[in-house]
Amino acid sequence: MITMTNKQLICPFCGLGCAVTLKIDEFGRPYAVDAFEGDHVSKGKACPKPFSIPSFLNSSNRLAHPMKRKENGFVEISWGDAIKEISERIKEITKSDDPSSLGFLGSANCTNEDNYVFQKFARAIGTNNIDHHASFFALSEINAMYKSLGIPSLSSTYEELLKSSVVLIWGFNPAETNPVLMGQYILKAKEKGAKVVVVDPRKTKTAWFSDIHLMLNPKTDYALALSLLNVIFNEKLYDKNYSERINLSQKSIEVINSYSPEVVEKICGIQANTIRQVAKLIATSGKASILWGLGILQQINGDDIIEALLTISALCGYLGKEGCVVGGIKNEVNLQGASDMGVLPNFLPGYIDVSNKNEIEKFSKIWGFYVPDKEGMNAFEMLYSSNSTKIKGLYIMGMNPLVLLPNMNLTKKILENLDFLVVQDSFFTETAEFADIILPAATLPEKDGTVTNFERRVRWNNKAVEPVGEAKPDWMIVREIAKELGFESFFSFNSTEEVTREISSVNPLYSNITPEKLKENTSGIFWNINTNDKNEEKFLFLKGFYTPSGKFELQLNETFEIEKQSANLPFLLITFEYAGQHGAATLTRNFSPLMKRWGEAIGELNVETAKSLGINEGDKVKIKTEYGEFSCKVHLTQNIVKDVIAVPWHFGANSIFSCEIAKKYRKPELKVFPCSIIIQGEKQ
Structure with missing residues (x-):
């Protein structure tokens, strides 16, 4: 009798956290995917991406065995040899230099257990040089929300969107990137009467569903956000009790007053009366949600923009209120969880600041080794800052920085010049080509563990199929290297569940979360600050903010960055x-x-811009910046502002951005950059 099985697992793509059903044949091979009808998040729906799960699980590009670089390429080696060589090289580097000469890049594509063990390993070695996809996707949000609110997370659950009167969507396109969020929450809110406002320089699919689309000039988001604040503040549309919850400095008030709708109209290209209309709509709705995405998160001054949007929410009383959802929508399946686990240079698990001496002592006592109290470098700083030359070795788990990060040519040289590079992944990525040792890791469907979506819902992911070849769960690999280095007593985990229990014992946000509870509650458990307050399962900020003062801390900046075009670079990418x-x-x-x-x-590319350049539909063009060039075909449209070319970034468009780090924001520009555009083959 042929036996076919269905396994429920968490979709390994965006951070929405949907469950799907993986169909497995009698030989244990996955062959199809369906939406999971009983899922509390997706409501039984699915976007196109999870249907690729059987294909990537069976891909010939999978890493199945440890490999070592030789003169003529990579050769397979045993796990024992790989672990021994990695531990020896780590000892060599830390013996001649201090532990801060090592850097660790974790992954938002791995489980909480993988990431927890990884960051603990880095700190056992003696460094806080640890980061993950957060620098690329969420650094601005983590900085801004921690400073203003005391915790970086969505303010409430997706269900509250259904009760919103206004949904402001700023800098992302959920109709395409998060279709379930769009269809099951935002559009259903619209059906109930909610007004949808979209801010984007492109008329995206999401904008087609909007009631108001603010098609602003790129890189003017901060000015627009300040102008909305200007109307709310000066027309006294705010919650009259706001002063009890907000530390609003006189300097911030002066900044807000500088950005009237009339001033900003000339900057953004949005009419002053439309700015006033949107400000009044948000402030008087009673229940408004404000969601942002990569269009904000990847801008160099994303911190400022998010602080302005948070201020709008705080002034109107929308943080911790029913029918209001405020925060960023992240790309990766476990970006929230990896951040919660402390895979960050400045935070231990639970967003405990590494400079907090009392907490450092607590963690050192629990873990059994001294935890470094000096803030480490983030991913950009490890590779591109003036201190990056100190990084001799890099251990990368489940991340492909060569495609994610800017200035690909320089990034290649940096990876080539490392004394030692370990890449631990499920696939032979572009980054893996530069590794000294490659370690094969199990994918999410091939292992147990927990995943946290961006509404703070923690769920148990069930192992559905066996890993390919000799691939192992990431935490197990790290444990074996730790043991080889003599850290066995600190990493004595024998199961995923044991790691989950240690997370619960040390991470204050996860203190109510155990493997037993998660397996009983397949819909998941929400982490919260006060585990005794059941209301905090759905709402953060109900009784105030988690800052030292208990208030919303605000300090708006006077200026905002605009990438200026020039005669040689007259357009924006x-x-x-x-x-x-x-x-x-x-x-x-x-x-x-x-x-x-x-x-x-x-x-x-805008039709009129294309006409001025002699470019026709389907032509191949070369986009040039000071840092390289990128070629692609073009589609001509009226659905984008003039003198701007928009390119999907999955294929390396970031490679021609600058990697120059702005000291204030600790990152480079990743969203908007001056460029030139010429038809492919045309003389320059």
């Missing part, structure tokens, strides 16, 4: 996401139906 691709396309590039539709970068 912006990036966006395809509906059928994900991140660096490591998983989705293995599914031919997705690649057939979304398999190459097609730039979007």
